[in-house]
Amino acid sequence: MSDASVSPRSFRGGLGKLASWDGIIILLTVVVIVAASLGVPNFGTSRNFTFLILDLMPIVLVALPMTLIIVTGEIDLSVASILGLASSLMGWFWNNGLSIETIIPLVIVIGAVLGAINGFLVNALGLPSLAVTIGTLALYRGLAFVVLGDGAVADFPFDYTGWVTGTIGGGSVPNVLIPIVALAIVFGIVLHATPFGRSLYAIGANDQAAHFAGIRVARTKFWLYVASGAVAALVGILWTLRYSSARADNGSGLELAVVAAVLLGGVSIFGGKGNLPGVLAGVVLLAALQNALRLQDVSGQALNIVTGTLLVLSVLLPNIVSSIRTSRQRRKLRQAATS
Template structure:
């Protein structure tokens, strides 16, 4: 019986969606390195990390939000709004050292609005964040119009696009690692993280067990807005261009990566390692297709297909794991006779 339990636990881990997506990511990286010219070069590695930077950072709080059974579709518009404000502040003489924290705070304020409408007024997160998606993007165009601001300090733009010494490792990878570690610890090793899964499984039961459901969700939206504001700053410095349309459509890629990483759209299930693998898989596929001169429309098709598969495939994996477990039970019962 002990051997059966150990084998069952091992098979469950091996057939978990986290394990599947990590193995699939490794396979895609190996195939792309062998089959796509320049994919495996150090220069391309640097560019790929810079490309996945906005997705992976926004995916960190988005993972927690979706685990609770909610969603935030306004993140890309918050990115664009803070980018536009960054350009406007710079044109009006504020120092870059003042602008960066100010934009992060304004992103958090956008999250406060989302959190208030969802947790205090009780409005559905899907409807609210679709509305604020349009609101924040519209405000971005009011602030900056169709123009662009592109004369930011070289020392800041160089840091965002530069690498550590002579290595191909981008400076921003340090930021990614630190924030991923913080979010991972909070989600998987603290009472707050356990509360997120309880809320996603059954928010009413979580409330009656003493978890402050509304307050927890409210602060998740504040953090999501702050991170989106930070990404707006990094996006602007990477391209040295503050524009109102920066980050348009990025929310689709973020949600696709989170769901591809095994987070259930219904809440209560998922892990950050799986999401990180999902982000890398999505970035690798898009990068390889770009190197093969695939059109932007085709990239959108790939992202949309992955979004559908990310909902379908985990359910298939769960069914396969259930069949495996039932077969092991039958074998154990037969051997016990």
């Protein structure tokens, strides 16, 4: 082995990557999983692994398009309401005689249309995404109750409900890991290996500069909202089939967990920064913590407190770290200038 391969500079570079926010979250995720496996009864069992994947499925799938949206400096808080409306529509269509093979693509298309409404309001009319999606959060959830009311539809075909809750080859890996991996690969390639993905970072850093550089900012953001709506509807379908229950209140509060996971994974709420590996680690960390706390019989209110705390810390700590690094760089520049 050459000296260059273990030089102090390369060693410091490796430590720098490890000390990045993404690296910290990944290490923290590993620590939490190991600690929970050793200290929480039944956490490390294959059965609990299956439930853990099923629990993180809605968060990770919705987080994929949400990551791209937040990278551009926008947000979509209506995703959980689209999920609930998709579930209600699924139950209503089933009660009215449509086949499940017709319902699934139809509901996904409707989800894309709901996302397109968000995209139109934000990009064509220039309204703030926070205000728009808070409004459609209430609107879409209200429509879900109009469609299905307070009741539930629970007689979906076992071939579909059994697949969602089943495992690959009868083992401990659930079938839903297939769409999770497939969509994670697609969104990862789009964000990190295409000109379109690079344009998202440019938009998040400075959308006016991106516009003058020839990037179609409004159109790009519009299609992100369409993708977000379609994926949220898909998650509504999977959620409904997992619990074999179409309800208007399905997915309530999910947007909080999704945003917390995305920001925890290192995506800047101000846009222009973040990557999917960090987000995936943030999702696993959040899901592992919630799963471990449930096994300890912690109440739902306490879980909300944990999620909210992580959301605040995920915004606060990266900015503190960034400020410290900026101060150090300025100090070094002043020392270099005076020397």
